[in-house]
Amino acid sequence: MIRVTVAAVLACLAAMAQGADPALPTFRVEARLVEVYASIFDKRGNPLPNLTRDRFQVLDAGTPQPLAVFEGAGDALSCALLLDTTGSMADYLPALKTAVLHFVDDLREEEAIAVYTFNRTLNVAQKFTTDKKQVKQAVMRTSAAGGTRLFDSVAHVSRDLEARPGKKALVVFTDGDDNASMLNAAGASRQAIQSGVPIYVIAQGSGLKDAKLMKILEELAAGTGGLAFRLTRPDKIGEVFSEISRNLRHTYLLSWKLPEGAGKSWRPIRIAVAGVEDARIRARQGYWPE
Numbered sequence: 001m002i003r004v005t006v007a008a009v010l011a012c013l014a015a016m017a018q019g020a021d022p023a024l025p026t027f028r029v030e031a032r033l034v035e036v037y038a039s040i041f042d043k044r045g046n047p048l049p050n051l052t053r054d055r056f057q058v059l060d061a062g063t064p065q066p067l068a069v070f071e072g073a074g075d076a077l078s079c080a081l082l083l084d085t086t087g088s089m090a091d092y093l094p095a096l097k098t099a100v101l102h103f104v105d106d107l108r109e110e111e112a113i114a115v116y117t118f119n120r121t122l123n124v125a126q127k128f129t130t131d132k133k134q135v136k137q138a139v140m141r142t143s144a145a146g147g148t149r150l151f152d153s154v155a156h157v158s159r160d161l162e163a164r165p166g167k168k169a170l171v172v173f174t175d176g177d178d179n180a181s182m183l184n185a186a187g188a189s190r191q192a193i194q195s196g197v198p199i200y201v202i203a204q205g206s207g208l209k210d211a212k213l214m215k216i217l218e219e220l221a222a223g224t225g226g227l228a229f230r231l232t233r234p235d236k237i238g239e240v241f242s243e244i245s246r247n248l249r250h251t252y253l254l255s256w257k258l259p260e261g262a263g264k265s266w267r268p269i270r271i272a273v274a275g276v277e278d279a280r281i282r283a284r285q286g287y288w289p290e
Contacts, residue, residue: 032258032290033068034060035196036283037167037225038271039251043278047250049073051273058254059270061262069255077167077248078112078128080157081139084174085117088205089144092234096173099237100139103171104132106245114160115139118153119146128164150174151188152181154199154220162195167253169226170197171244174217175205185216192224194288198251199224200244204231225284262289 036058040048053070081100085093104113115126115138126138154172161168170192181188192199201217208214208230221228227247229240254271268286273279 033255034258034269034287035069035253035255036269036271037169037196037198037251037253038281038283039225039247040273040276041250041280041282042276043280045280047073047246048273048276048279049250051252051276055274055276056252056254057272057274058256059272060256060259061267062270063259065256065259067254068257069253071167071253073250073252075167075253076108076111077169077251078114078161078164079107079168079248080114080116080128080161080170082116082118082153082157082170082172083139083142084119084148084150084172085142085144085146086119086148086175087145089175092175092204092237093142093144095234095237097139097142099241101136102238103241103245104135104139106242107132107248112164115142116153116157117142118149119144120149121146122149122153122156148174149181151185155188155191158192158195158197158199161197167251168197169248169251170199171202171241172199173202173204175203175207189216189220189223190288192220193284194290195224196284196287197224198226198284200226200247201228202231202237202240202244203228204234208232223284225282227282258289264289 040051042048053067056067058065058067107113110130112128112130113135114128115135117123117125125142126135129135157170161170199221201221203214203217218228231237231240266286266288271281271283273281
């Protein structure tokens with residue numbers, strides 16, 4: 001969910017022009033927008049990159065909504081990388097760094113990237129920038145130590161991304177269960193889903209042995225319109241990041257005004273694409289109005 005706020009100052013300016021007391025109340029008009037990211041594939045699984053605004057239909061709780069914002073698959077995005085640097089990552093870290101460097105090169109020149117790392121605390125290794133050299137340097141500086149503050153970190157970075165304009169995505173790499181967060185899995189998932197940012201999760205190591213954790217991560221990815229990957233071999237990290245890069249290049253941003261009287265209950269979303277037979281659509285399935 002995003003908010004666009006406009007201050008109406010015309011009345012105050014008119015009063016000043018007439019010599020009246022300008023200390024008049026400021027009126028604020030707020031439009032709340034719902035954001036959904038959609039990846040569209042044909043029946044063979046091939047991405048469809050050139051769809052136009054008029055091809056999409058959005059149903060919010062069963063009611064068609066006109067799109068206020070549309071960004072196509074070719075539009076630039078902001079991508080946050082959230083990397084697990086806990087002590088158990090020591091053996092995987094070299095392969096992870098190499099894969100992330102290639103992933104950064106795959107992003108467009110105009111796309112902004114930020115690097116976050118987490119162990120017992122969340123650290124901003126590199127703020128959002130289009131300077132790929134700075135991003136790579138931040139990745140190479142990472143080292144492994146400490147516990148795992150996974151859920152708090154996901155929620156925090158999702159909020160950071162929510163504040164940025166345009167298309168967004170969060171890529172999370174983790175190798176273990178959370179043992180340091182204040183938020184529980186449900187709370188973090190709700191905040192992440194509420195932000196509307198698609199989350200791509202890569203899990204490896206001890207995380208794969210925890211069925212409950214994997215279920216949480218897979219539901220988190222699906223609930224935001226992203227994907228979850230199980231990484232069983234270090235030499236496959238590059239392939240997974242390449243698949244995420246491929247998905248990011250074929251994602252659409254659809255946004256519409258929150259319907260009046262939306263309430264606070266869960267509102268289901270359905271997206272349709274005209275003219276594509278048996279289209280496969282990956283997007284979040286609904287949202288909670290704030």
